[in-house]
Amino acid sequence: MVRPIKLIKRWLNRLQSSLKLPWVKVPQSFIQSQDQTLPAALTQKLAASIQNLPVPTVQIEQVAKELEQAIQRWQEYDNMLNVLVVLTEPVQPTDELLIAVFDQISQEHANFKQLHVERLDHWSERPNDHTIIKETVADAIAEIVKAATAADTAKLLVVPSLERYFLRCVDGLEAIEAIRQAIVDHPDCFWLVGCNRWAWHYLDKVCYLSAYLESSFELPGMSALELRHWLTPLDQVAELAPFPPSQQSQTDGSSQDSSSQDGSPQPGSDKSLEDLLGWRSSDEELFFRSIEQSANGVAPIAAASWLHSLRHKLVDPAAENAPQHPDGSETLGEVKRGKVLLPDIPSLEADRRFLLYAILLHGSLSSHHLAFSLAEPEGKVQAELQSLQRQNLIERKPYGWAVNPAYFPSLKRDLKRNNFLLG
8 A cells, every 4th residue: 555645746746747947057066066076277286286385394393303312322422223224104105204304404403414415316206127227226325335334423324215215026125125235234324215015014024124124103093173274375376265263263173183282383383373273164173174184194195185075056146246257158166165074995806906915015017017016908998997097096196006095094904805915
């Protein structure tokens, strides 16, 4: 027996479908969804702005503090470790971070002026012929060590990105072993090494790195308040309206942030007076705490979370003073903050899973190196890369292919379920 309420619903549906009002012109903004994804041009503009964001000040301070303490122990006590390894997630390169650290410590820390800082290399990517990496590294180490022996000042040697020196293939670990041995053989030099955690875990399994390079520092995740300060300059690019004030604004919100302690800026940071006041509204606090949770405090993932939360709200063209394009052909909208939710990866075949894992393990890879590492024809690998790029899972960078940070959390879960060796 059909329930009366179902009969009523059916009758209403028939009435709605049969009702025709040709004299009523429905605004296009009402026909379409009020909250849509951002236009492609604006998305590209914001993505470029994210790439140009400076390294977060709080991360520079954290690494600089660890480095200063490690070097002080090395200079004051015999048989102290002469290395500090900075570990990050695979989607957060260490190169720019370490460069920013050197810029700061050379200006603000007097005891570092007695150290001569030198990079092991100035590569932006792996040499196309990976077999020359060991020879190149050996020559660079020999030259640097020779100069350090003759100089009056101690040497601080920088390995910006350790994963750049290996390729997972036959004989692909020789340069890593050369660096490891040089650190052990030359305790009169201090080594600062950057590496992503997955690569470090892999290299430790095959080269026993942690037994030789015992001192490591895992870069902490950023707090919600720290992410707000870092990402807020993007609001101007997106033309986002400020968060509406609330009764809870300018309270003890900063003290509630367990990761930022009292919410005050670290010495030497560039936080404005406005940032000293903590959260400016409850909506703002909720928004950035959601970003912190979705990204686990990892800066590139947090930036991707911020971008994916934005929606393009269409404006009713019949409304008074509705903005229009210069040619009057299209109604403009305004950018609004929406729900913070990162996308999930699509279902992956085994081949693509191995390809994505190889990219993350190495931080980034060219199609040539990917094909060599996977022992696959380069044409096939290139076709897979193009397909993954169309799905936005990977991005083409000047130094090679990299995984889109927005998909890293869900990809990490997928690889873990399939028993990949992660960091």
